[in-house]
Amino acid sequence: MVQPAVLENLAWADEAIQAIEAEARTGRTFDAYQLQQRQGVADPPSVQQWGSVFKTAARRGIIQQAGFHITNRPTRRGGITRVWVGSPACTRKNSSGPGDTITETA
Template identity: 35%
Template sequence: MSTKGTSTSIARFDAAAGERLKNDGMAEADDSSDPAWADQCDAAIEEMARRRIPFQASDLVKQGLVGEPDKHQQWGPRFSTAAKHGLIRELTASKSKRTSSRSSRLVTWIGA
């Protein structure tokens, strides 16, 4: 097995830089969210967590708990914050099939 080029590939992978870029993107998405929508979304996540059934962002909309955000990236900070506070936990993850989501990570959550 050849390792030629391996060190170059490894040198280009910087997990800390990737995490910083992710956090910057999440902060940018959160800053651009309508505060009223963010509050409604947080309440919707709390409600679904109380129900203790698996759910995704689309379920919040289907249940009439919150409308769609202006940009789909605005979901991430809301769910991330709820998970960091121990309200929900990740159950499963896959890639979204919606073209507009650009194969983004699609997480199924459950109340923690």
């Protein structure tokens, strides 16, 4: 049976948020393409979903904007894209000890 598009979108978004959280803990800067390369995130059902998951992660305090750069994504042909980094709370929790988890902030 084919999964309804809404459920497919939610499943992808959940996977993407988890990958953003994992990448944020590294302390490295990243964009959507680098996230895909490093964390293995699949292409979203619609490319517009990238903005939504990054906005959600930023609102939750997982990431913050670090700037802009020219993307290496081949299909963008040198387009400008936003660069993100783990928030101080996110990277601090990662370095404070084993078993720590990132909690959402309001």
